Amino acid sequence: MTATIAATIRERVQHIETMPAIPAVFMPLLKMLGSSTEEVRVDEVVRLVSYDNTIAAQCLRVASSPLYGLAESPRSIKAAVIGLGLRRVETILLTCCLGQAFPTKKWGLDPLVFWKHSLGCAMVCRKFSEKLGADDGEKAYMAGLLHDIGFMVNCQVFSNEFFRAVERARGQGIPLYEAEQSTMGFTHCETGGALAEKWKLADDVVDVIACHHAVEQSQTAPGLVSLVHLADLLCRVRGLGYGYYERQKVDLISDSAWAILLQQHQELEGMDLVRFTFELDEAVEEIPGLVAAVFGSASA
Amino acid sequence: MTIVTQSVAAPLAPIKSSEPVDPVYRQIRDLVYQVSGIYKAEDKLYLLADGCARRMKPLGACTPREYWDHLTAQPNREAELRNLLNEITTGETCLFRSQPQLDALRKVILPEIAAEKTKQITKRLRIWSAGCSTGEESYTLAMNLLEEGESLLKGWTVEIVATDLNDRSVETAKAGIYGDYALRSTSDYFKRKYFTPVDEKKFQVRPEVKKLVTFNRLNLQDNSKMLFMKGMDIIFCCNVLIYFDGDSKSKVIKHFFANLNFGGYFFLGTSESLMKLNDQFHLVHFPGTIGYWKPSLGSGKL
Numbered sequence: 001m002t003a004t005i006a007a008t009i010r011e012r013v014q015h016i017e018t019m020p021a022i023p024a025v026f027m028p029l030l031k032m033l034g035s036s037t038e039e040v041r042v043d044e045v046v047r048l049v050s051y052d053n054t055i056a057a058q059c060l061r062v063a064s065s066p067l068y069g070l071a072e073s074p075r076s077i078k079a080a081v082i083g084l085g086l087r088r089v090e091t092i093l094l095t096c097c098l099g100q101a102f103p104t105k106k107w108g109l110d111p112l113v114f115w116k117h118s119l120g121c122a123m124v125c126r127k128f129s130e131k132l133g134a135d136d137g138e139k140a141y142m143a144g145l146l147h148d149i150g151f152m153v154n155c156q157v158f159s160n161e162f163f164r165a166v167e168r169a170r171g172q173g174i175p176l177y178e179a180e181q182s183t184m185g186f187t188h189c190e191t192g193g194a195l196a197e198k199w200k201l202a203d204d205v206v207d208v209i210a211c212h213h214a215v216e217q218s219q220t221a222p223g224l225v226s227l228v229h230l231a232d233l234l235c236r237v238r239g240l241g242y243g244y245y246e247r248q249k250v251d252l253i254s255d256s257a258w259a260i261l262l263q264q265h266q267e268l269e270g271m272d273l274v275r276f277t278f279e280l281d282e283a284v285e286e287i288p289g290l291v292a293a294v295f296g297s298a299s300a
Numbered sequence: 301m302t303i304v305t306q307s308v309a310a311p312l313a314p315i316k317s318s319e320p321v322d323p324v325y326r327q328i329r330d331l332v333y334q335v336s337g338i339y340k341a342e343d344k345l346y347l348l349a350d351g352c353a354r355r356m357k358p359l360g361a362c363t364p365r366e367y368w369d370h371l372t373a374q375p376n377r378e379a380e381l382r383n384l385l386n387e388i389t390t391g392e393t394c395l396f397r398s399q400p401q402l403d404a405l406r407k408v409i410l411p412e413i414a415a416e417k418t419k420q421i422t423k424r425l426r427i428w429s430a431g432c433s434t435g436e437e438s439y440t441l442a443m444n445l446l447e448e449g450e451s452l453l454k455g456w457t458v459e460i461v462a463t464d465l466n467d468r469s470v471e472t473a474k475a476g477i478y479g480d481y482a483l484r485s486t487s488d489y490f491k492r493k494y495f496t497p498v499d500e501k502k503f504q505v506r507p508e509v510k511k512l513v514t515f516n517r518l519n520l521q522d523n524s525k526m527l528f529m530k531g532m533d534i535i536f537c538c539n540v541l542i543y544f545d546g547d548s549k550s551k552v553i554k555h556f557f558a559n560l561n562f563g564g565y566f567f568l569g570t571s572e573s574l575m576k577l578n579d580q581f582h583l584v585h586f587p588g589t590i591g592y593w594k595p596s597l598g599s600g601k602l
Contacts, residue, residue, distance in 0.1 A: 247406060272576070
């Protein structure tokens with residue numbers, strides 16, 4: 001990427017701020033999620049959620065979906081927070097907020113396809129992280145959810161160029177980031193990275209957004225970046241890609257991300273990847289329902 | 301390898317997919333996976349439960365827990381597990397059983413193999429349908445390759461070697477006559493193009509499709525014969541190895557690996573896993589399906 005392109009990206013990303021649809025609770029929520037302290041913030045989360053009716057309703061809808069396994073539908077936000085645990089509620093909220101963060105008019109991608117991929121990746125990241133015995137599944141969830149946020153930037157501020165890239169990717173059956181690179185000269189990793197920095201997301205999440213297609217460039221959180229990279233690939237070969245057939249074979253175990261993850265988690269050595277893939281299909285089947293619950297009204 | 305009855309699957313369905321499943325079925329699922337490599341996902345557990353129900357009746361087992369004993373503690377447990385495997389794979393045999401496998405074949409693998417063989421003078425593609433049963437898979441492959449005959453495979457010699465242990469299956473396969481049930485996933489396009497009606501309910505595969513396939517009896521555990529199956533580009537062996545014990549499975553898989561050309565692919569059934577039985581193959585994901593790859597010479601991945 002040349003300096004000129006980098007400057008253009010930065011300049012255009014600045015304008016995202018002026019877009020009307022970012023829910024007011026989004027930024028404070030991100031800030032809370034970014035902080036690592038575990039002090040009790042239930043009341044503050046409840047206050048934030050109740051601030052926005054649409055988000056409160058979505059949050060309850062998601063919390064009562066079978067995916068989250070509450071025996072009864074929570075009657076109040078507070079009940080949902082207590083039933084699900086704070087971290088999980090925060091990620092549900094983030095999911096809901098993100099659905100409102102961008103206007104849906106200028107999508108170069110089918111927004112439902114995009115959300116299915118993002119939520120699918122978030123779920124796979126959480127499951128993968130649990131499988132590895134890592135302690136912060138919700139962090140992995142958040143990283144998965146946000147990893148492709150650069151596509152939203154591209155839709156908003158590089159819409160014509162991005163549209164051409166999507167057309168090329170679809171026509172040739174190649175990965176979208178390759179088509180972005182050859183059509184636009186940069187990818188959603190750069191634009192997403194710029195937005196993530198502007199939003200002051202946690203360093204490791206910025207790293208995921210910027211490096212999930214080039215894990216070896218990761219400086220801050222190579223483990224998390226690798227996890228998201230592999231989860232992203234898994235989603236794309238298990239029906240939660242970008243809505244077209246990618247003509248590729250994916251050899252996860254030979255991927256450099258696998259090697260990086262293996263250094264941190266020896267559990268990976270004995271992992272039955274085929275069985276894990278089959279198990280993921282179970283989780284993945286829940287995604288369309290979840291996407292409908294969160295984004296149904298917004299993107300209809 | 302197995303005689304798959306082609307009667308219309310009677311949907312006994314005592315358990316609906318929406319009802320909670322007895323946790324014992326998860327134990328049975330894990331046992332089935334350990335022994336056979338067949339994995340029934342959570343949303344398919346009711347199918348496993350149906351299969352168990354059909355076996356419980358003749359055994360007089362009243363609860364899944366009692367049936368679990370038949371599978372694990374009773375002297376006839378090995379035979380019973382086999383019966384159960386038969387139950388849960390019955391009806392899976394039909395033409396066009398796995399579209400994701402066919403997509404991987406035509407959209408990813410054939411272009412790759414064609415590119416690799418571009419410099420060879422005689423362009424030849426050999427596919428082995430191992431444990432071909434009554435020929436559904438073999439003819440499905442043949443039809444799909446014929447579809448590429450004017451493009452990717454123009455000027456190629458294509459051969460599908462189909463083998464099965466069972467003489468009767470081989471004979472049925474050679475006849476190439478199928479009814480509605482076997483053709484339930486076959487599109488009208490393929491039916492019109494590659495089949496001739498025999499009577500109101502039956503269709504026969506056309507000669508140009510048959511020409512591509514040779515059927516033979518072969519025991520996959522016959523080591524000396526397995527040595528002569530060399531030069532394969534792709535091997536399909538779906539729902540066959542599930543009946544083999546671990547050692548025999550490993551042996552057969554070693555033969556498959558040896559018989560494949562470098563850069564060749566091996567496929568199992570769509571819900572079947574090689575587990576940890578072989579570390580020479582590379583596990584590769586294609587959209588919607590999993591395959592095993594024998595790395596190309598010079599790929600540095602051997």
